[in-house]
Amino acid sequence: DGGITQSPKYLFRKEGQNVTLSCEQNLNHDAMYWYRQDPGQGLRLIYYSQIVNDFQKGDIAEGYSVSREKKESFPLTVTSAQKNPTAFYLCASSIVGTSGGADTQYFGPGTRLTVL
């Protein structure tokens, strides 16, 4: 079964701690993305990667870090520098778009992070 998995489903963190959210895909997609979702604000892009060992900042990268050591994996670390990390985090993947627009993004089930 091809798809994207995210773990854990729910995550609780104390203030001042770093936490890492896992994202794995077996769709053989080159591009992977991390979004943050807050009520009424839609999806905001944190980081994206179009190839292994390379990634770019999105609109709200401050306080977050990523790595892309393998094509299948794109973990997101929420650092203590992120002022308001409580949110729903979504990972997505796609083939790299060609001359037109970005191709369909396929989403994982999400991780809900709560800072205590």
Place this chain on the structure above:
Amino acid sequence: AQSVTQLGSHVSVSEGALVLLRCNYSSSVPPYLFWYVQYPNQGLQLLLKYTTGATLVKGINGFEAEFKKSETSFHLTKPSAHMSDAAEYFCAVSASNDMRFGAGTRLTVKP
């Protein structure tokens, strides 16, 4: 740069009634357009997409959308709402590997 505006953060319809969710986009180049659905505490699922060709696009679960270039719109419709359609719907626009999502419209279906 492209952007998306979804008119109406909440839409409520009766079961069996027409569903109309509005989406307007801004793009400097011919866009790709998408509608996604999200059920509570889940990821987004693709409903339909427009890239090129026929402007009326049919998707899953009886939904369809029409690309109207002159109106820069891509509204989502379904002739008859079902209780299972209650969810949040997101319109998205992309051009040159950059996808932008609207703020979402929450659809409520009343029995």
